[in-house]
Amino acid sequence: MVDPMTTCGCCECVAVVLPLCNGVMTVNRDYKGDTPCGMKFTTLAGTIGGGKQTPGFLGHSKFNITQNKFLAAEGGLRRLVWMPKMLKDEIMERLQKRCQEIGCPDLPEKIADETVGITEEQILPFLQERKHPALEMEPLI
Numbered sequence: 166m167v168d169p170m171t172t173c174g175c176c177e178c179v180a181v182v183l184p185l186c187n188g189v190m191t192v193n194r195d196y197k198g199d200t201p202c203g204m205k206f207t208t209l210a211g212t213i214g215g216g217k218q219t220p221g222f223l224g225h226s227k228f229n230i231t232q233n234k235f236l237a238a239e240g241g242l243r244r245l246v247w248m249p250k251m252l253k254d255e256i257m258e259r260l261q262k263r264c265q266e267i268g269c270p271d272l273p274e275k276i277a278d279e280t281v282g283i284t285e286e287q288i289l290p291f292l293q294e295r296k297h298p299a300l301e302m303e304p305l306i
Contacts, residue, residue, distance in 0.1 A: 176224030178252070179209040180236070184306050185285040186292055188246030188299035189236060193227060196249035199283040227252065231259040233266075239305060242267060243298040247288055250278040269298060 180191040181202040192200050192209065199205060204212075213224045229235055236244050242263060253260065253276065264272040275295040277288040292300055 176210065176213070177226045178224070178230070179206065179213060180223040180225060181209065182222075182305055183246060183285050186246045186289055186297075186299065187244075187302060187305055188292075188297070189239065189244045189305075190247035191225070191230060191245065191252070192249055193252045196251060196279075198249070198279055201247050201283060201285045201288055203284075227256055228259065230256060231263040233263075240299075240302050242272065243269060243302065244305075245272075245276055246292055246297055246299050247277045247281075250280060253278060272298070 176194075178191050178193045180189050181200075181204075182188075183190050183201055186201075190201050192206050194206055194210075196206060200209075202209070209222065210224070213222050223236075225235070230242070230245070230248075233241070235242060253273065257273065260273050261270070264270050275292065275297045277291045281291045282288040
């Protein structure tokens with residue numbers, strides 16, 4: 166996430182570092198609400214579109230979330246702390262399979278969504294209560 170690949174603004178999702186949670190959130194184009202980074206998808210897409218490299222921001226596809234290279238330099242899927250419920254539901258089967266493969270089968274239940282909160286301060290207690298693995302990882306920043 167220091168030197169992210171470039172993308173146009175038409176990516177399906179944008180991942181963003183959430184420093185307080187020591188993790189990463191992702192949001193898909195179809196989600197219109199607020200996110201824990203304080204920006205909606207449209208604003209996020211504008212920060213990475215047009216070939217810009219913005220440290221801490223990464224454009225990607227929905228199914229990229231469950232590929233083994235997703236956030237590999239940051240510790241992989243274990244860093245994912247928030248995503249919209251609609252996206253989680255859409256990729257749940259793939260997400261569960263990937264979490265099994267990495268030895269973290271309960272990770273989907275530890276990932277917060279907008280029903281938990283839309284700020285880092287709101288989702289952090291949820292992550293702490295569920296012992297989200299990102300909280301035990303080396304600091305991102």
